[in-house]
Amino acid sequence: MEQLNYKLCPEQNKTVIRLNDYASIPMNELNRDYQEYLEWVAEGNTPEPADS
Amino acid sequence: MSRASRLSGFTTAISGDTDLNVGIVTAKQINIDQSFTFTNINVTGVATANNLNVTGVSTLSNVVVGGATTELVVTGDARVTGILTVGTSSLTLNGDSSTITGITTINNISIASSGTYSNRNVFDNGAMKIAQRRTSESGLSNNAKFIFDRWSYRRSGSWGSNSFTMSQETVGAPPEFLFYMRVQQSGTAAAVPSDTAVYVSQGVEKSNMSTLSDGTTGTKECVISWYARGSRPGTYSLCVVKRGDTSESYTTTYSLTTDWQRFTKVIPASLKQWGDTLTSSGKAMDVYFTVAGDGSSSGIGTDTLNSWTGVPVGLVANTQEESFASTSSATFDITGIQLELGNQATPFEHLPHAIELERCRRYCQHFTCGGSGTATGANQTQSAQGTVNYTPEMRDVPTITFGTITSGTNNTGNISAFVPRKTGHVCGAQASSSGRQFWAVGLSTASAEF
Numbered sequence: 001m002e003q004l005n006y007k008l009c010p011e012q013n014k015t016v017i018r019l020n021d022y023a024s025i026p027m028n029e030l031n032r033d034y035q036e037y038l039e040w041v042a043e044g045n046t047p048e049p050a051d052s
Numbered sequence: 053m054s055r056a057s058r059l060s061g062f063t064t065a066i067s068g069d070t071d072l073n074v075g076i077v078t079a080k081q082i083n084i085d086q087s088f089t090f091t092n093i094n095v096t097g098v099a100t101a102n103n104l105n106v107t108g109v110s111t112l113s114n115v116v117v118g119g120a121t122t123e124l125v126v127t128g129d130a131r132v133t134g135i136l137t138v139g140t141s142s143l144t145l146n147g148d149s150s151t152i153t154g155i156t157t158i159n160n161i162s163i164a165s166s167g168t169y170s171n172r173n174v175f176d177n178g179a180m181k182i183a184q185r186r187t188s189e190s191g192l193s194n195n196a197k198f199i200f201d202r203w204s205y206r207r208s209g210s211w212g213s214n215s216f217t218m219s220q221e222t223v224g225a226p227p228e229f230l231f232y233m234r235v236q237q238s239g240t241a242a243a244v245p246s247d248t249a250v251y252v253s254q255g256v257e258k259s260n261m262s263t264l265s266d267g268t269t270g271t272k273e274c275v276i277s278w279y280a281r282g283s284r285p286g287t288y289s290l291c292v293v294k295r296g297d298t299s300e301s302y303t304t305t306y307s308l309t310t311d312w313q314r315f316t317k318v319i320p321a322s323l324k325q326w327g328d329t330l331t332s333s334g335k336a337m338d339v340y341f342t343v344a345g346d347g348s349s350s351g352i353g354t355d356t357l358n359s360w361t362g363v364p365v366g367l368v369a370n371t372q373e374e375s376f377a378s379t380s381s382a383t384f385d386i387t388g389i390q391l392e393l394g395n396q397a398t399p400f401e402h403l404p405h406a407i408e409l410e411r412c413r414r415y416c417q418h419f420t421c422g423g424s425g426t427a428t429g430a431n432q433t434q435s436a437q438g439t440v441n442y443t444p445e446m447r448d449v450p451t452i453t454f455g456t457i458t459s460g461t462n463n464t465g466n467i468s469a470f471v472p473r474k475t476g477h478v479c480g481a482q483a484s485s486s487g488r489q490f491w492a493v494g495l496s497t498a499s500a501e502f
Binding site: 023 | 334449450468472
């Protein structure tokens, strides 16, 4: 199983970057990729901080 | 007795081989065994004839015709002013209400039992025409993936070294179809791990399920049909899951063979609406065609078939064929998937390619874009921006996956999306230093799939 990794996006905390394919994922609970990200966080994982 | 002008008052029957011509016969009951011709008949009681030729009759009531191979032949016009029922209430013509009921087939074409006659199919891309992302991918295992538009590879549990390939195929498609989906065992063939299954699945938006909803009270009876075949014949599962405040599932089975067959399953009405508490763009239902699965699993297996159950954990029938995963290169083929109102599966509704593509673009779109500007320092992300508009508007704010920068200057290679909306987004490339900057990116994807 591919290990997922994420990075927060600096733009007003509206998106998160999935580092596996650099997808910009909107922080929208109806978005399946964001749901997957929330599950990843719930498992105890932490995204990389946004670029300053 | 050879001839008489009026006969009356008989209390016993006239019998034997006689020749009787009379002007007026008034009788409470007439029984005729031989050939007989009337020019005017007025029978107030019961008349029975085995060979009756009638001319000049204007009114018949309570007439029973029977006894011959062809029981009633009308050589001229006929008019029924009441309701005509043919068969045992199977076909009814009601002139008063201008209705015909009971017809299920005309010229071998199934007739819908309810609903409109166009855009009947609730599913998108049922004929597997549209595959914008890719037409084949191997190594599918523990992550869901879209190969076809709207139809995804899904799984339950953890599959070890076993994996699968999903592809769009053309050779050997059933008549009237150009494409079908193939799921093929790849990787290490091994028995299905416990609590594990692989599905072909589509989630349907609530706004597209309204035709299958009965107002606020629940769902209507609907019918799902599909064409399938497989190299491992046996019992396979199909599960419909109704999403919402309280999810429910309906699991049923069918017998897959090595030849294409069209299967139909009627899904009965139920009390809960499709996606009752969800917004109109939420996922109101899922369908799961099980390709491989552990039917005996306590987690995903079920012996509750052909009825709605309250908790959608039993997606796989306990009789699910289990040899697919353990058979090297086993195949499962499917196409022509249709879900429609009523209990009569109509012929698959083939939509023009452009229309099918447009429907799919609500959930997935490709785009290219670029931008230019002047950065005042390194690592700025909004100094050179571009805009992308989606047509049609997407189901929801999409996930955006950018391609690679194909041309430009003063870029680090990173691209970000700003202010993402259902209608489009603004994007910008990160500058590597201060100064003039431009960029262009290749094929990129916006996905709002479930």
